[in-house]
Amino acid sequence: MLDMSLLRGVTKVIAVDAQIQEVWNPETRALAAEAWQCYNSGALRASITITWTAVTTDLIAKIGSLADDGDRDAINLRDEIEQAQAHGLTPQGTIAMQKIENKLLDSAQLLELIDSVDKRALERIREDRNLCVHPSLRVLDAPYQPLPDVARANLSVALDALLIHPPTQGKKILDVFKDYTCDPGFTTSTPTHIQRLFYDRVRTNTRRNIASLAAKHAVGELDVGGxxxxxxYADRCAHVLAAVAERDRVLVREAMQRCQDRYRQADTDTQRRALSRLGDQDYFWTMLDDSLVAHVGGLVPQVPADPYEALDPTTIAVLSLVGNTVAREHLPQLEQRFEQLGFPHRSSVMSDRPSAYFVPHIPALLRTAYNFRAGERAGEVLRIHSQYLTIPALQQSLSAWSANVDCRMAADMPPKVVSLLTETAHLGSGRVEHFRRFLGDVRAAWKPGDPEFYLYDDLETALNRAP
Incomplete structure (x- = not known):
């Protein structure tokens, strides 16, 4: 039978090892690793002493980093540290550095590198360190003998409270967040980067503040100073919320619930845009009470009488929510509106938010394409849904494609089918026969005098190379 206490011990070891690898500063990381080695070898006093050394080294490095960024309080502290260091290993230098070390935790709290709770926990490490290196502090000539759990707890506290975090915290991290999300280089394709910057490497309170800030902007479209x-910016914050929700959905739900009145009081256009960007997420719907859900149902746009009238982006985004199960459950109007859409509108809606829901509608889209441009749009809808295709859906779509001259002989379609072959690799070798049948069908429909481009020779080459 597995010894559960042993399993818990192994888990703790793995957790500490992993955290040490996350330590922000290389010098501090080496010290943390050394403290862990001392703990594992039974040198508990050394482990506690080096843990405190890692704390002071880390704080001094972070103060220097903040000073480099122009923080006035950090600059003053760095100047004081450099003056002490200039005296070297002399009585004057030692006394000066001791004074700095004595107020180091207060300085860290001032700079928002730690909060009051973290400070209290780190003060305990300093006290344990003093007991380890100053045996005279204990009466009766009995040297301090730390328990193994104390040494391990000190290192864990140091890692959690300080060492794994970058040198920006508190209000400053919110400024970093705003700069990051306003940057022209912001991209929605890397949620793991957002998670690492603004969830994994920040404290619980900071996570809550970031989620709250993002929710307010995503719901209420607040000004960001031009x-x-x-x-x-609200669209970007919606992507941040989605990334954070992958780590902690409860946190995002709570942040959204605090925005209920903000959403209720917003104007109709703002409410509709918020629906379009957040309506595919469960935490949007947990924000709404029954009266708001009923109100949101009235925000679903009507289908224009003219099938060729251009739809605005918000209308497209709202109608595309039909592909999301959660949105359909709350807004049955979505399916009704979708069924009323003609080819131009339907292709736009299906392209906006690809999902498995749209796959059964793709063959009909390919069959009803009425000119070359429409054929290319239908082909693109098929391609962007490649990850959701099944073998039967692929077969039906290729058959509709080959049967419609406006798809078959549209300029973008021969290269598009090659891309589709690559992007349906998850269907395995079974898909190849359907692409070969498609190739035979388009060549059978080809007539002398038609451009040879529409013999789809590139597809044949790709099929010959396909596994």
Whole structure:
């Protein structure tokens, strides 16, 4: 039978090892690793002493980093540290550095590198360190003998409270967040980067503040000082919420629930845009009470009488929510509106938010394409849904494609089918026969005088190379 206490011990070891690898500063990381080695070898006093050394080294490095960024309080502290260091290993230098070390935790709290709770925990490490290196502090000539759990707890506290975090915390991290999300290089394709910067490497309170800030912007489209349009910034914050929710959905739900009144009081256009950017997420719907859900149902746009009238982006985004199960459950109007859409509108909606829901509608889209441009749009809808295709859906779509001259002989379609072959690799070798049948069908329909481009020779080459 597995010894559960042994399993818990192994888990703790793995957790500490992993955290040490996450330590921000290389010098501090080496010290943390040394403290862990001392703990594992039974040198508990050494482990506690080196843990405190890692704390002071880390704080001094972070103060220097903040000073480099122009923080006035950090600059003053760095100047004081450098003056002490200039005296070297002399009585004057030692006394000066001791004074700095004595107020180091207060300085760290001032700079928002730690909060009051973290400070209290780190003070305990300093006290344990003093007991380890100053045996005279204990009466009766009995040297301090730390328990193994104390040494391990000190290192774990140091890692959690300080060592694994970058040198920006508290209010400053919110400024970093705003700069990051306003940057022209912001991309929605890397949620793991967002998670690492603004969830994995920040404290619980900071996570809560970031989620709250992102939720307020995503729901209410607050001004960001002209750095970006309020709507565009709200879209970015919606992506941040989605990334954070992958780590902690409860945190995001709580942040959204605090925005209920903000959403209720917003104007109709703002509410509709918020629906379009957040309506595919469960935490949006947990924000709404029954009266708001009913109100949101009235925000679903009507289908224009003219099938060729261009739809605005918000209308497209709202109608594309039909592909999301959660949105359909709350807004049955979505399916009704979708069924009323003609080819141009339907292809736009299906392209906006690809999902498995749209796959059964793709063959009909390919069959009803009425000119070369429409054929290319239908082909693109098929391609961007490649990850959701099944073998039967692929077969039906290729058959509809080959049967419609406006798809078959549209300029973008021969290269598009090669891309589709690559992007359906998850269907395995069974898909190849359907692409070969498609190739035979388009060549059978080809007539002398038609451009040879529409013999789809590139597809044949790709099929010959396909596994």
């Amino acid at each position: 750095r970006l349009s309020a709507s565009a």
